[in-house]
Amino acid sequence: MIWQYILYFFIYSSLGWVAEVCFAAVKEHRLVNRGFLNGPLCPVYGFGMVAMLVLLYPWKSSVLAVFLGGMVITTAIEWAAGWLLYRLFHARWWDYSGLPFNLGGFVCLPFSLLWGAASVVMVMAVHPPIARLSAAIPAGILRLIDVLLLALFSIDVAGSAAVAVGFTRRLRQLEEVRTALRRASDRLTRVVGGHALTADELWDEGRLQLALARLEGRDNAAEALAQLRARQAEAAARYRDVLERLQRHRLFGAGRLLRAFPQLRMPDLPEVLERLRRHLKK
Numbered sequence: 001m002i003w004q005y006i007l008y009f010f011i012y013s014s015l016g017w018v019a020e021v022c023f024a025a026v027k028e029h030r031l032v033n034r035g036f037l038n039g040p041l042c043p044v045y046g047f048g049m050v051a052m053l054v055l056l057y058p059w060k061s062s063v064l065a066v067f068l069g070g071m072v073i074t075t076a077i078e079w080a081a082g083w084l085l086y087r088l089f090h091a092r093w094w095d096y097s098g099l100p101f102n103l104g105g106f107v108c109l110p111f112s113l114l115w116g117a118a119s120v121v122m123v124m125a126v127h128p129p130i131a132r133l134s135a136a137i138p139a140g141i142l143r144l145i146d147v148l149l150l151a152l153f154s155i156d157v158a159g160s161a162a163v164a165v166g167f168t169r170r171l172r173q174l175e176e177v178r179t180a181l182r183r184a185s186d187r188l189t190r191v192v193g194g195h196a197l198t199a200d201e202l203w204d205e206g207r208l209q210l211a212l213a214r215l216e217g218r219d220n221a222a223e224a225l226a227q228l229r230a231r232q233a234e235a236a237a238r239y240r241d242v243l244e245r246l247q248r249h250r251l252f253g254a255g256r257l258l259r260a261f262p263q264l265r266m267p268d269l270p271e272v273l274e275r276l277r278r279h280l281k282k
Helices: 002-028 043-055 063-089 109-135 139-192 199-203 205-213 219-248 254-260 270-281
Strands: none
Touching: 002 043, 002 109, 002 139, 043 063, 043 109, 063 109, 063 139, 139 219, 139 254, 139 270
16 A cells, blocks of 8 residues: 555656646746756655545545645645745745735645645546556556655755755855955945945946946055955855856756746845846846
8 A cells, every 4th residue: 555655646746746837837938847856746746645645535525525624734734845945945945925814925825725626636536547547557566666766756855955955055155255245345445435335346346346446546445455356356256156056057956946946035145046046037
């Protein structure tokens, strides 16, 4: 029995991924590999469907029971997944804060109702033929398929988690450099007077050089200018390095995550994240 449910998990994770890709294609007019994993899987759908099959089996013939039970189960799993990802990576991979009756931005009533309706369709219409087909697979072959899928799934989870951790670490490095630049700008302001350099001047090499050129003739600014130039050169090098990594990994890496989760939010790193997102759009 357990091997059947493992297969169901992968089947419905794949169907959920297809649904997410189709939804994104209609909404954003482009094909995007949706989901946290690199492979064509959205595990939250697999976990949700397996949980419904286990918990709602005695009432599988009741539309109302499947609707209410499916709504509660899928909402709980979606909330748990969103909260866990936030705790692990300090990022909101989706955000329902703008929708009514949301809970922490992880779940909301409109989508919960949608999950309830989808549960009725999946449990009462889609699952029966899938169950008949999977039951026809010999036990030995079924176990072999499940073991292979679990192995690939484990590798994908580990690799995707490493990408997310590395992405967050690089963003934090950029934020540290941005803070250092701001401190250097403030010091320059105290030395020569006037207004502090703007964020655009600090990050954009062309604008920064123009801002520095206006101060070249002031002897008392020489040391501060040298420090700011060094900070800017370091920031520009790190910034280009991150962008190059993102460009190289648009299909399997941090760049893909940004495209897969257009509503990705990092409360601790909003400015750096938004700047990278604008660059990728270009």
